Amino acid sequence: MRQLNGHDASLIYADSPHAHSNVTLLHIYDPSTAPGGRVSFERILAHVARRLERSPVFRQRLLRVPLELDYPWWVEDEHFDLEYHVRQIALPAPGDWRQFCLQAARIHARPLDLSRPLWELYVIERLDSFLDLPPDSFAVLAKVHHAAVDVEGGNEITRLLHDESPEPVDEGPPAPWFPERPPIRLALAARGALHSLRSPLRIAGPLARAVARLAPAAWTLASEAMLRPERLPVTRFNSVVTPHRVFETRRFDLESFRRIRGLVPGARVSDAVVAVCAGGLRRYLQSHDELPGESLSAMGPVLMRESDPRQQRPEMSWLRIRLGTQIADPVERLAFIHGQTASSETLAQALDVREFAATGMHAPAAALAVASRMLARAAQGIGRRAPLASCAITNVPGPSRPLYLDGARMTYFSAIMPISDGMGLVFAVTSYDGKIVISPTACREQMPDPEVFAQCLRDSFQELLELADAKPRRPRRRAAAPTDGPEAPPDRVLRSARPGASAPDAASRRSPRARTAATRPPAERAGRRRSGAPSR
Structure with a gap:
């Protein structure tokens, strides 16, 4: 046990x-x-x-x-x-x-x-x-x-x-299994009570160190959430969710995202993925006449490279980036997103969130249980007044080589992620065998037309890809090191924090406004597509 x-x-x-x-x-x-x-x-x-x-x-x-x-x-x-x-x-x-x-x-x-x-x-x-x-x-x-x-x-x-x-693989018959006997509940309760009594002494050191770092973290997060609410517009996805879910997906070639990132110097594949999600969200809300004038934002997990290697799981934090949905030009939006993900200020925000998470790791079980339930209930009201973000973009990594189940080749891999009150839209980004799949999960009441949203994602991707293919290609200099190497794993979407990174000059990333996507409404385009394969 x-x-x-x-x-x-x-x-x-x-x-x-x-x-x-x-x-x-x-x-x-x-x-x-x-x-x-x-x-x-x-x-x-x-x-x-x-x-x-x-x-x-x-x-x-x-x-x-x-x-x-x-x-x-x-x-x-x-x-x-x-x-x-x-x-x-x-x-x-x-x-x-x-x-x-x-x-x-x-x-x-x-x-x-x-x-x-x-x-x-x-x-x-x-x-x-x-x-x-x-x-x-x-x-x-x-x-x-x-x-x-x-x-x-x-x-x-x-x-x-x-x-x-x-x-x-010939593994032979299953090995015999002899389950251990579960502990007596009374003994488990006694052990827990003793652990709770020792808890103040056990957590005193870690808690003191965490509290010393929490003052600036608390100020940063509180100012973002409460003092500057105008930067956090509310959408249909910030309300209370129902028990019902919808799911859709679109699959793309990894090589296409590598071409898209070339629209902005220094951009990464992950920036291009986020830009496609941002463009899809913008198109969908625009089709419902609900697009706010301010930039929407997304929460995403970040792998903290200085995390303790002794932990069973890598230490993760969360950062919030603005998606530039108020920007009509897709290349300018990609440059805006790249400036967000490359910013040292964004990394500092992720570190602030980690301080709160580290403090919770030392909390007594009873206090953590009460706090978790209270936060879940509080999210029902906070999401409509001061949302943490408009959506979440999370990554589920897969291998770059084909996988097989009892000899059958896996041709498609995606994920459906959990949503919560105040965060009713999550993009799952999966990578496998040279493909990237973007799969939105949402509450059925908040997204009654998931096929329209999926078409908006496809149109957002196609618009960026056409611009990338129309851009004159320059010969690559030998001395220049690419931001993502030729074998760079596509599973680093919003997951790798690089201390000391600074945002490039936004003025150098401007591009002329261009429109190359189809002009029909997304609902009409989605209706004309045949229902069918996951490769859509």
């Missing part, structure tokens, strides 16, 4: 009936590379059974301490039932891409059973009607609680289920 840390425990405490911390990973496969050209549900079930021992996540359930006297524990589930966690379903007619997105959103919206290991796998068959998928293609949806797996930091579930070769 092992105990949750403060960060993971807060994800459990903050769950509510209409907003939980589930993450759903979507994988689609071409079975033609598998032995016999087909993969049955029974083979997938046997494959998962052989992989269970690779990670304790699969067989561990949550055990909460009475009265929240201490953080919860992961304990082995004596009644573990693999067939409960791995399920087989088929798409309803007509079985197209829209039905797939609806089914995935419904699966994601259902809360996980906290009395069992916090994951479920859904094998979805009958994907033959998708435009570009071969016969007998299937999907595997892996739903897992964010407290169990850090998908931004490493995506453990996808790594454990797959191989790098189409030849299935």
Whole structure:
């Protein structure tokens, strides 16, 4: 058994009936590379059974301490039932891409059973009607609680289920498993009470050091959220969310984003991705006559490079960048975003947020549980008055090489992320095998037309790509080091903080205004597209 840390425990405490911390990973496969050209549900079930021992996540359930006297524990589930966690379903007619997105959103919206290991796998068959998928293609949806797996930091579930070769690894039959007996709840409560009594002495040092750094951090965050509310416009996505979700996706070539970044000197692939998200959000709100005159903003995770290497998970923080949605010219918007992500002031903001997070890591369990629930309730009102951001853009990294499930090649990888009150729109950016997939997740009431939003993303990307292709190409100088090398991983979207970086001169990044996108409204363009493949 092992105990949750403060960060993971807060994800459990903050769950509510209409907003939980589930993450759903979507994988689609071409079975033609598998032995016999087909993969049955029974083979997938046997494959998962052989992989269970690779990670304790699969067989561990949550055990909460009475009265929240201490953080919860992961304990082995004596009644573990693999067939409960791995399920087989088929798409309803007509079985197209829209039905797939609806089914995935419904699966994601259902809360996980906290009395069992916090994951479920859904094998979805009958994907033959998708435009570009071969016969007998299937999907595997892996739903897992964010407290169990850090998908931004490493995506453990996808790594454990797959191989790098189409030849299935012969692992033999599953090893015998003998679960440990769970602790007696009374003993667990006594241990938690003793831990709470020792807590003031244990956290005195870390808390004192954190408090010494919190004064400037508190001033920075408070001034951003309360003293300058005019910089934080409110949109439809800053209201209370319902239990229902919508999901859509668009897939792009990584090489296209490398061409787009060339529109602005020094820009990175991550800047180009954020610019596409910003352009899509601008187009969508504009089509509903709801675009604010001020810049919208996005929250994004940042990997702190000076984090403690002894930690099981890399230390993450969050930064907020303005998206330049008030700028009509897409190249000027990209330059504006690059100035935000390269700014040392933006990095300082991420460090301020980390100070608050580090203080919470030392909080007693009971206090953290109460604070997490209070913050979740407070977000319902704060989001409409002083929102932290307009949306979130988060990254779920994937490998640069093809992966295989029991011999079937994975052709598509994306994610559905959790949303919350006051933050009803999240962009999941996934990278895999030379592709980048941008997948917005939202509340169904706030985004009743996800296919229109997805078309806005496609139009935003196409506009930037046409400008990049029209730009005269210069011969590359040998002495110049590219910002992203030829093999730079595309999984660094808003995740890498570089201390000491400074913003380039905005005047040098100006470009003439240009309009190359289609002039039809996004709803009309989305309606004319055939429903179908994830490669749209």
